[in-house]
Amino acid sequence: xxxxxxxxxxLDLVPDALLAGRAADGDTxxxxxxxxxxxxxxxxxxxxxxxxxxxxxxxxxxxxxQAWKQLESLRDPAAVKGWLLRIVGSRSIxxxxxxxxxMGLDEVEQQAESHVEDHAKPQIRDPEHSAVNxxxxxxxxxxxxxxxxxxxxxxxxxxxxxxSYEEIALxxxxxxxxxxxxxxxxRITLARxxxxxx
Amino acid sequence: xxxxxxxxxxxxxxxxxxxxANHARSSVAEDLLPVIQGVGGVAAVYQAxxxxxxxxxxxxxxxxxxxxxxxxxxxxxxxxxxxxxxxxDTALPAPKVAREVADAIRKHLxxxxxxxxxYVVKLGQ
Amino acid sequence: MNTPDDALECxxxxxxxxTYLDTGEIADPDHxxxxxxxxxGLASLRRLSDLGSELLNSDVADAGSGSDDWMQSILDNxxxxxxxxRNIPLxxxxxxxxxxxxxxxxxxxxxxxxxSLPGTAAGKCRLHGNITGGTDDAGTGSTGVSTGxxxxxxxxxxxxxxxxxxxxxxxxxxxxxxxYGHPMAQRAAELRRELAKTLAFQTELNVEAIxxxxxxxxxxxxxxxxxxxxxxxxxxxxxxxxxxxAGSGAPGPxxxxxxxxxxxxxxxxxxxxxxxxx
Numbered sequence: 001x002x003x004x005x006x007x008x009x010x011l012d013l014v015p016d017a018l019l020a021g022r023a024a025d026g027d028t029x030x031x032x033x034x035x036x037x038x039x040x041x042x043x044x045x046x047x048x049x050x051x052x053x054x055x056x057x058x059x060x061x062x063x064x065x066q067a068w069k070q071l072e073s074l075r076d077p078a079a080v081k082g083w084l085l086r087i088v089g090s091r092s093i094x095x096x097x098x099x100x101x102x103m104g105l106d107e108v109e110q111q112a113e114s115h116v117e118d119h120a121k122p123q124i125r126d127p128e129h130s131a132v133n134x135x136x137x138x139x140x141x142x143x144x145x146x147x148x149x150x151x152x153x154x155x156x157x158x159x160x161x162x163x164s165y166e167e168i169a170l171x172x173x174x175x176x177x178x179x180x181x182x183x184x185x186x187r188i189t190l191a192r193x194x195x196x197x198x
Numbered sequence: 199x200x201x202x203x204x205x206x207x208x209x210x211x212x213x214x215x216x217x218x219a220n221h222a223r224s225s226v227a228e229d230l231l232p233v234i235q236g237v238g239g240v241a242a243v244y245q246a247x248x249x250x251x252x253x254x255x256x257x258x259x260x261x262x263x264x265x266x267x268x269x270x271x272x273x274x275x276x277x278x279x280x281x282x283x284x285x286x287d288t289a290l291p292a293p294k295v296a297r298e299v300a301d302a303i304r305k306h307l308x309x310x311x312x313x314x315x316x317y318v319v320k321l322g323q
Numbered sequence: 324m325n326t327p328d329d330a331l332e333c334x335x336x337x338x339x340x341x342t343y344l345d346t347g348e349i350a351d352p353d354h355x356x357x358x359x360x361x362x363x364g365l366a367s368l369r370r371l372s373d374l375g376s377e378l379l380n381s382d383v384a385d386a387g388s389g390s391d392d393w394m395q396s397i398l399d400n401x402x403x404x405x406x407x408x409r410n411i412p413l414x415x416x417x418x419x420x421x422x423x424x425x426x427x428x429x430x431x432x433x434x435x436x437x438x439s440l441p442g443t444a445a446g447k448c449r450l451h452g453n454i455t456g457g458t459d460d461a462g463t464g465s466t467g468v469s470t471g472x473x474x475x476x477x478x479x480x481x482x483x484x485x486x487x488x489x490x491x492x493x494x495x496x497x498x499x500x501x502x503y504g505h506p507m508a509q510r511a512a513e514l515r516r517e518l519a520k521t522l523a524f525q526t527e528l529n530v531e532a533i534x535x536x537x538x539x540x541x542x543x544x545x546x547x548x549x550x551x552x553x554x555x556x557x558x559x560x561x562x563x564x565x566x567x568x569a570g571s572g573a574p575g576p577x578x579x580x581x582x583x584x585x586x587x588x589x590x591x592x593x594x595x596x597x598x599x600x601x
Binding site: 244277283286288291292293296297300301304311312313314315316317318319320321322 | 410421428
Binding site: 061184 | 329337338341342345346367368370371372374376378379381382383385386387388389390393397398401404405406
């Protein structure tokens with residue numbers, strides 16, 4: 001249902017599998033409930049993969065359109081979250097490719113953009129986090145931005161979406177062995193940078 | 199999975215036209231946009247051909263990275279076909295606004311004959 | 324694939340440990356138990372993984388809530404694409420023009436009217452009847468010849484073309500949820516009036532009946548499990564078929580067909596006495 005908050009929240013209590021089942025049947029309210037539930041993680045992933053918040057929202061929207069069309073192909077309704085995130089991964093890569101073709105951005109500019117984006121954004125003060133932890137996360141963001149793109153993608157898809165090597169391989173159109181290698185190199189570089197930072 | 203491009207020959211028009219005609223067409227579409235937006239009651243203009251519905255559209259956009267014009271214009275031998283999807287705000291009656299949009303497009307294209315399709319896809323808000 | 328400084332002195336590599344972290348597989352599991360270098364390497368990778376989780380949490384927090392505006396506008400755009408429904412022809416001023424309203428636009432409008440009443444939320448909404456006009460669904464706006472209902476249609480206002488108006492004999496079905504404590508019958512009546520007015524203004528549909536069913540009664544406080552009442556058809560009872568005639572001064576159709584949906588209520592109707600047109 002649209003509109004009053006009381007009505008919206010009805011579906012927010014329903015588990016993923018049920019919502020996905022209803023959505024596959026054509027229930028748009030159930031689909032929207034899924035979108036709201038997993039939206040923030042989808043947005044966060046898309047943002048890390050594309051480097052910008054604006055692109056992230058475009059990706060989320062495209063993902064939801066594609067997901068709606070392909071809901072019947074989802075074999076395990078309980079796995080809808082992972083399925084949505086995989087689509088986010090593919091769409092993020094596509095989105096970057098289109099943008100690069102159109103505007104001719106090279107990798108350095110991309111990294112600079114995501115770098116600036118994070119620092120321009122006002123810090124969200126989370127009382128759970130100490131000041132030290134916040135700057136550790138910031139240091140990780142910087143280190144991440146400096147990674148070669150393919151390594152960064154593998155790392156984000158693994159750490160954010162918990163995808164398997166095979167799933168990442170499909171999303172990035174490379175072999176699972178390449179995924180394993182790039183992931184390892186990313187981690188080695190990041191771990192080393194963070195050790196030095198301390 | 200990454201989307202596969204459809205083979206270029208499949209859908210009618212855009213990819214088979216020479217570049218010059220492409221440019222001419224997209225500037226008619228670009229010119230029409232403010233004409234439509236200027237009609238009282240038009241709250242928004244939406245993509246006439248949603249990407250996922252248009253194979254040719256998806257093919258071009260994927261290759262060039264450019265977005266399709268909001269207003270779809272097809273130049274035929276007989277007339278110019280225009281398709282537009284609009285949102286109308288609640289202050290004015292939508293059927294009337296739709297008719298005025300069609301009139302405005304027709305006037306703008308005059309003396310070339312036009313066949314205009316207007317879809318009101320959103321009412322209010 | 325292994326870079327030189329990836330190798331540990333014991334002969335294993337950080338890359339192996341990375342794979343182990345993900346898959347639990349490694350060539351020589353016993354080695355791990357006692358090798359201090361491998362232990363240190365694993366610890367380092369695990370610290371990184373924890374930090375990665377912190378980054379994830381931070382990013383998700385930054386992304387806001389799924390109920391925020393950014394998601395709302397994505398969903399608004401989505402609704403345009405997902406369920407536009409049938410195209411409902413509008414009268415056009417030129418034979419080469421085809422003008423339409425989408426069913427999706429109209430049902431969204433209906434739902435927003437319902438949502439705007441206090442303590443009321445829209446559920447499913449359906450339009451029934453000769454929506455697209457005529458036997459041909461392709462809907463070239465100016466030629467929708469309705470079968471058997473020209474009498475009503477011709478009465479319609481500005482006849483810019485000679486065509487009969489499509490969209491005659493329409494029934495609106497709307498399910499709503501009402502917050503407990505709000506007067507249901509009153510809300511339904513109010514809603515029916517508002518809808519009739521709005522539809523007359525914003526569409527060319529000739530609406531014969533608006534059926535409103537209260538399908539849920541919601542708890543008045545925050546989002547706990549709502550108590551679902553049995554469908555309350557009584558709410559649609561007293562005036563089952565007040566109609567679009569309330570709107571633009573277009574002459575009202577003659578006596579509406581008594582509602583066949585809600586069986587119990589009496590078919591008392593008085594609307595025609597209001598607008599007396601020869």
